[in-house]
Amino acid sequence: MGYEFQPDFGTPASRADVDVTLSIDGRSVTVPAGTTVMRAAAEAGLAIPKLCATDTLKPFGSCRLCLVEVEGARGTPASCTTPVAEAMVVRTDSDRLRRLRRGVMELYLTDHPADCSACAEGDCEVLAQADAAGLRTVRYGPGADHQCEAMDVSNPYFDFDPAKCIVCSRCVRACDEIQGTFALTIDGRGFGSKVAAGLPSDDFLSSECVSCGACVQACPTGALQERSVKELGMPDRAIVTTCGYCGVGCTFRAEMQGEQLVRMVPWKDGKANRGHSCVKGRFAWGYANHKERILNPMIRASIDEPWREVSWGEAFAHAASELKRIQATYGRLSIGGITSSRCTNEETFLVQKLVRAGFQNNNVDTCARVCHSPTGYGLKTTLGTSAGTQDFDSVEQCDVMMVIGANPTDGHPVFASRMKQRLRQGAKLIVIDPRRIDLVRAPHVEAAHHLPLRPGTNVAVLTAMAHVVITEGLADEAFVRARCDWDAYCDWAAFVADARHSPEALAPVTLVDPPALRAAARLYATGGNAAIYYGLGVTEHSQGSSAVIALANLAMATGNFGRPGVGVNPLRGQNNVQGSCDMGSFPHELSGYRHIADPALRALFEADWGVPLDPEPGLRIPNMLDAAVDGAFKALYVQGEDILQSDPNTKHVAAGLAAMECVIVHDLFLNETANYAHIFLPGSTFLEKDGTFVNAERRIQPVRKVMAPLNGFEDWQVTQGLANALGLGWTYTHPSEIMDEIARLTPTFAGVSFAKLDELGSIQWPCNDAAPEGTPVMHVDSFVRGKGRFVVTEYIPTDEKTGPRYPMLLTTGRILSQYNVGAQTRRTANTVWHPEDLLEIHPHDAEQHGLKEGDWAKLASRSGETTLRVTVTDRVAPGVVYTTFHHPATQANVVTTEYSDWATSCPEYKVTAVQVSPSNGPTEWQEDYEALTERSRRISAEAAE
Amino acid sequence: MSGSLERLIYMANQIARNLATDADPVAATAQHIRSFWDPRMRAMILAHLAEGGSGLDPTSRAALLRLREAA
Ligand code: SF4
Numbered sequence A: 001m002g003y004e005f006q007p008d009f010g011t012p013a014s015r016a017d018v019d020v021t022l023s024i025d026g027r028s029v030t031v032p033a034g035t036t037v038m039r040a041a042a043e044a045g046l047a048i049p050k051l052c053a054t055d056t057l058k059p060f061g062s063c064r065l066c067l068v069e070v071e072g073a074r075g076t077p078a079s080c081t082t083p084v085a086e087a088m089v090v091r092t093d094s095d096r097l098r099r100l101r102r103g104v105m106e107l108y109l110t111d112h113p114a115d116c117s118a119c120a121e122g123d124c125e126v127l128a129q130a131d132a133a134g135l136r137t138v139r140y141g142p143g144a145d146h147q148c149e150a151m152d153v154s155n156p157y158f159d160f161d162p163a164k165c166i167v168c169s170r171c172v173r174a175c176d177e178i179q180g181t182f183a184l185t186i187d188g189r190g191f192g193s194k195v196a197a198g199l200p201s202d203d204f205l206s207s208e209c210v211s212c213g214a215c216v217q218a219c220p221t222g223a224l225q226e227r228s229v230k231e232l233g234m235p236d237r238a239i240v241t242t243c244g245y246c247g248v249g250c251t252f253r254a255e256m257q258g259e260q261l262v263r264m265v266p267w268k269d270g271k272a273n274r275g276h277s278c279v280k281g282r283f284a285w286g287y288a289n290h291k292e293r294i295l296n297p298m299i300r301a302s303i304d305e306p307w308r309e310v311s312w313g314e315a316f317a318h319a320a321s322e323l324k325r326i327q328a329t330y331g332r333l334s335i336g337g338i339t340s341s342r343c344t345n346e347e348t349f350l351v352q353k354l355v356r357a358g359f360q361n362n363n364v365d366t367c368a369r370v371c372h373s374p375t376g377y378g379l380k381t382t383l384g385t386s387a388g389t390q391d392f393d394s395v396e397q398c399d400v401m402m403v404i405g406a407n408p409t410d411g412h413p414v415f416a417s418r419m420k421q422r423l424r425q426g427a428k429l430i431v432i433d434p435r436r437i438d439l440v441r442a443p444h445v446e447a448a449h450h451l452p453l454r455p456g457t458n459v460a461v462l463t464a465m466a467h468v469v470i471t472e473g474l475a476d477e478a479f480v481r482a483r484c485d486w487d488a489y490c491d492w493a494a495f496v497a498d499a500r501h502s503p504e505a506l507a508p509v510t511l512v513d514p515p516a517l518r519a520a521a522r523l524y525a526t527g528g529n530a531a532i533y534y535g536l537g538v539t540e541h542s543q544g545s546s547a548v549i550a551l552a553n554l555a556m557a558t559g560n561f562g563r564p565g566v567g568v569n570p571l572r573g574q575n576n577v578q579g580s581c582d583m584g585s586f587p588h589e590l591s592g593y594r595h596i597a598d599p600a601l602r603a604l605f606e607a608d609w610g611v612p613l614d615p616e617p618g619l620r621i622p623n624m625l626d627a628a629v630d631g632a633f634k635a636l637y638v639q640g641e642d643i644l645q646s647d648p649n650t651k652h653v654a655a656g657l658a659a660m661e662c663v664i665v666h667d668l669f670l671n672e673t674a675n676y677a678h679i680f681l682p683g684s685t686f687l688e689k690d691g692t693f694v695n696a697e698r699r700i701q702p703v704r705k706v707m708a709p710l711n712g713f714e715d716w717q718v719t720q721g722l723a724n725a726l727g728l729g730w731t732y733t734h735p736s737e738i739m740d741e742i743a744r745l746t747p748t749f750a751g752v753s754f755a756k757l758d759e760l761g762s763i764q765w766p767c768n769d770a771a772p773e774g775t776p777v778m779h780v781d782s783f784v785r786g787k788g789r790f791v792v793t794e795y796i797p798t799d800e801k802t803g804p805r806y807p808m809l810l811t812t813g814r815i816l817s818q819y820n821v822g823a824q825t826r827r828t829a830n831t832v833w834h835p836e837d838l839l840e841i842h843p844h845d846a847e848q849h850g851l852k853e854g855d856w857a858k859l860a861s862r863s864g865e866t867t868l869r870v871t872v873t874d875r876v877a878p879g880v881v882y883t884t885f886h887h888p889a890t891q892a893n894v895v896t897t898e899y900s901d902w903a904t905s906c907p908e909y910k911v912t913a914v915q916v917s918p919s920n921g922p923t924e925w926q927e928d929y930e931a932l933t934e935r936s937r938r939i940s941a942e943a944a945e
Numbered sequence B: 001m002s003g004s005l006e007r008l009i010y011m012a013n014q015i016a017r018n019l020a021t022d023a024d025p026v027a028a029t030a031q032h033i034r035s036f037w038d039p040r041m042r043a044m045i046l047a048h049l050a051e052g053g054s055g056l057d058p059t060s061r062a063a064l065l066r067l068r069e070a071a
């Protein structure tokens, strides 16, 4: 199949449900009311020439190329700004129109380079439109033009060439309307007007630009163009696939030249992203071909030895014999596995199957342990299912957004753009976060309330909000009576109404201004459709599960479930963290969140897999490490996770790994965990495999293989190789067969198949006979568990306390350009935005500690210490410091503690008592660790046997 | 006392504290531990209980006693 651009209907689709019929060039055309004449014509296959219009942006009406004749109307209206009307008669082509369009195009061409490379490549609409307007020659001689202006090459991924710019404002409007960053302006007037990023002294890199690529996508010429297209030329084919980075799950067209990826272009039909993207998915895919990727399996007897490359056969045989030896020596329960939230559902399902059916125990866990396991527990307890309640489109009908413990503009950028669109339309915003996240004040967006609470007091704040709702009579009792367990509600209402839970009584604990908290609670309860969006700032606490339950309580009490615009929505971190949980990656449950102790359920799986299953729950990651230190847990297969860098208390993780006899790391790179590994199995990227991911809105989306795996195998094939070396006799030939197995064993996936995904594009689970095309909004008529269950959540302060030695609180997070442990993004040009982790500190604290911008600081906690540079900012409150964990050199997790959520053991990353002091360089641990890394990454020169 | 036993005692107490507002905190704590702890963890804390169970709060102790009876 050859390359085609995505269709462009010129203006956005109308959502009206009334139809209008008109005549265009003698053809009868029926479209929804509110559609423009341009779009109506395009849908009927009649392309009207255009330059300033594109269907991702509101009509603008500046280029005057799209003129048409309308019977009975004066002049020649612009079709992009003229709505259709019943019985309208439109002509898109006539001598007069052609003459007018030629005139317009001629003016554009006099200032467009004759040798425009993008035109020549077919990536410029100007020539095409000149052709469409019937223009062959330009009558005006060369005059003043913009051909000598310098290119802006500051952005690592795209260039701006003013010579090719036709000042159609599409880029400016894309940045404003779609991305919401407002980084671009048109400077000057008339001939002097030109596109500018930021202030006159700025270039793209130094401006507010976040490199989302929306302007590049909107630009009709080669003025804004991906550098990869300049270097490689235009693609010759395109395949739709899903981003491998975050839980938004944007879909992209991977645009290829043979096996070479040329660019990733957001897919307009993508239901999660609606044609938008962020810098990671759009541009940061260079890691896929990074020279540090490991392509051959390797083994070594001890972690002090260099690695030795071996054949796949030898690696599998060695791994299987080690696993068998260890089980024979230390018992069946002495080994386990970790599934990846970055791999596909099919791959994850196979890893947990390997553990349950092959290792014959339930020692399987996943990195959701350290992020959203409390979401699973909290939402299952209250609502009956472990997932967010809405689709992303729901935000368009929301009147009040409550964002708690999430930083969407960095963590979930594409969804944040949609939130900002809705906020600019007038929805109200409540932000509950210790930091003043960017959303609190963005261009044309201002939070109605920002409650900067003390880290660790979410439950107290939410209880105080519930207190206001109940004591001020703001609850939706009719909803509660109809949909929830009334007795449990009464107990809960009496509990929260207690005077000790008033905002005033709790203020000394939460540090939140009581009138502000009251106002926020009133707005949430009475402002119309209210939706909660939350992130790891809710879950990663010793009361993470309680806070999730408190959110569900609040939403039930105010009737905010079961329709678009409301709900409780976890913003999930990694691309497939929802899916990895859905697939039964937790040690106590099989796919679809069903407890392993259920004999009927086990019987179903036992019949399908032909092996008996262990009815006892297995070990969670932290308990695996504890058991390893105790000498009871000896081998671990880790697919696509870097627990050494991502899990808390690095020294303890290192001790656990070092105590094991066989650590098998299956990954793209020699990550930090691999420093302690004995067997390395090379992994494949999301570009090299078929499968599916599930995003934060439960949307199952296809991942398609656009190039052959560099290491020779997709990850599911590697797991199958290992399973078969253990004698399991698996015979999967394609991931679709694994999905068929998942569907047959998992009621929420019962209706899912690759064929249906190809047909529908994506499916939100549950998908079954009752909902054959999936379920955008859950809990519509009743909750999954029947009656919604209120659960009392007593605020219990964390045991991680500040004191004289550790007087400040550290909280951690991430930033836009880097992803998780950074293994992928650190290997791309994204490092220009974030070359190192920085410690954010309030100006008062900085002064007290004698620290200035850029100074080295030592960050010490009860667990350990590290050093990093400081940045002084009042976005953190006094007494609070903040950093990210993207870089192994910093090792922020050396400092975090082992305190964790009471119900799920999710670590308390968001609260660590620390001491900050000036420093002049790395700590001893950092130096020792660097030496260990260097030693551990040696690969012996000897070839495979 | 090894580090992981200390952690188990801490976990049991933490669960009990957070389930204190449940209608039957002892049963809820016992059920939580039964549902989410692997057999070795349970055996370890029950062995500790048999040795006197120092460090266990009253609710977590009662819950473990109940688990032992059920076993
Ligand atoms: S890349 Fe995105 S943020 Fe930057 S100028 Fe373009 S649209 Fe605006």
Ligand code: SF4
Pocket (backbone or CB within 6 Å): A243, A244, A245, A246, A247, A248, A249, A250, A273, A277, A278, A279, A280, A281, A282, A412, A413, A414, A415
């Ligand atoms: S990282 Fe997330 S927001 Fe960015 S393109 Fe990928 S899925 Fe979309």
Ligand code: FES
Pocket (backbone or CB within 6 Å): A049, A050, A051, A052, A053, A060, A061, A062, A063, A064, A065, A066, A078, A079, A080, A081
């Ligand atoms: S496309 Fe209609 S005025 Fe530019």
